[in-house]
Amino acid sequence: MKKFNKVLGLAGVSVLAMGTAFGPSAAFAKTVFEIAFNQPETHPQFKAMQRFGEALEERTDGEYSVQIFPNELLGAQKETVEMAQTGTIAMSLAAASLLESWNPDFVVFNLPYVFDSIEHQKQIVNDPEIVGDLYNSVADQGIVVVAAFTAGSRNVYLKDHPVHTPEDLAGQKIRVMQSQTNIDMMNMMGGNGIAMGQGEVYTAIQTGVLDGGENNEVTYWSLKHSEIAPYFSYTQHLMIPDYLVMNVDYFEDMPDDVKTIFMEELQKAANYEFEVFAEDAAKSRALAEEAGAKFNEVDLQPFRDAVRPLTEEKLTSDVTKKIYSQMHPASE
Numbered sequence: 001m002k003k004f005n006k007v008l009g010l011a012g013v014s015v016l017a018m019g020t021a022f023g024p025s026a027a028f029a030k031t032v033f034e035i036a037f038n039q040p041e042t043h044p045q046f047k048a049m050q051r052f053g054e055a056l057e058e059r060t061d062g063e064y065s066v067q068i069f070p071n072e073l074l075g076a077q078k079e080t081v082e083m084a085q086t087g088t089i090a091m092s093l094a095a096a097s098l099l100e101s102w103n104p105d106f107v108v109f110n111l112p113y114v115f116d117s118i119e120h121q122k123q124i125v126n127d128p129e130i131v132g133d134l135y136n137s138v139a140d141q142g143i144v145v146v147a148a149f150t151a152g153s154r155n156v157y158l159k160d161h162p163v164h165t166p167e168d169l170a171g172q173k174i175r176v177m178q179s180q181t182n183i184d185m186m187n188m189m190g191g192n193g194i195a196m197g198q199g200e201v202y203t204a205i206q207t208g209v210l211d212g213g214e215n216n217e218v219t220y221w222s223l224k225h226s227e228i229a230p231y232f233s234y235t236q237h238l239m240i241p242d243y244l245v246m247n248v249d250y251f252e253d254m255p256d257d258v259k260t261i262f263m264e265e266l267q268k269a270a271n272y273e274f275e276v277f278a279e280d281a282a283k284s285r286a287l288a289e290e291a292g293a294k295f296n297e298v299d300l301q302p303f304r305d306a307v308r309p310l311t312e313e314k315l316t317s318d319v320t321k322k323i324y325s326q327m328h329p330a331s332e
């Protein structure tokens with residue numbers, strides 16, 4: 001077990017021991033969970049985690065709180081999940097697809113057109129009956145998923161033209177997240193999927209290494225991708241949740257009453273984030289349009305048909321098949 005005594009540099013959990021040597025009642029320890037985040041402070045997930053931290057601090061009389069490091073300050077998502085794994089930091093917010101590198105079963109929410117709506121996603125991704133085993137499946141590797149947030153739907157955007165059909169993606173180098181499933185998906189959609197961390201995308205499009213990317217409106221606008229790839233097409237191919245991934249020892253070391261508060265407040269934070277995301281996405285779209293970006297609707301059927309084999313190919317384990325059938329009871 002890791003103990004809360006690491007105070008040098010980034011230590012996952014900082015402990016500020018204060019008080020005097022004259023009596024235990026005068027001493028208290030404050031635990032600050034450090035969270036890596038790859039997007040700006042304006043992002044709904046940042047606001048949700050901030051609310052979570054405030055509530056945690058209040059309900060534990062100041063003993064537990066969080067410190068969020070936004071804007072990839074601590075590194076790209078894959079690296080910061082590794083930092084949570086080793087206990088260098090306590091938590092990282094990361095796209096669900098990245099967890100496939102730890103357990104391939106995490107593919108289940110990383111498949112195209114797998115959720116019917118954000119409401120459907122909300123029902124599934126924080127239901128312990130459905131996701132509990134999956135989220136704890138990586139505990140022996142040092143991490144657990146403690147909450148899931150929405151990141152809306154992902155859509156393709158290009159430098160030079162809008163996308164209406166898979167043919168419009170021919171020869172286009174599109175950045176995807178670091179997951180083989182995402183690469184395969186983009187290739188099936190007609191493009192050429194290139195995996196990389198989020199922070200490199202702007203320059204890669206600008207310099208022609210890429211022709212475009214795929215993301216939700218919030219990230220598209222806040223990272224200014226609208227400046228260099230102004231054609232945003234609603235392919236809606238993915239609805240990947242983001243996970244709050246936590247070092248398992250830091251989670252287990254919390255006393256039971258604190259764990260209960262921690263989980264209750266995280267659930268509230270996730271509910272809040274699900275409520276506000278769509279509004280932020282609409283605002284981001286409006287701002288991008290004002291700045292000159294063009295948005296277009298897309299007939300989804302040809303894209304659905306193109307990626308259908310991927311679901312069958314990837315849903316191979318009992319765990320993923322079970323979750324999928326719980327998500328789509330009618331397809332049983």
Ligand code: GCU
Pocket residue numbers: 038077093094095151177197198214215216219242
């Ligand atoms: C979304 C998602 C992030 C992810 C990003 C990406 O914005 O919410 O977690 O990092 O996409 O494309 O890398």
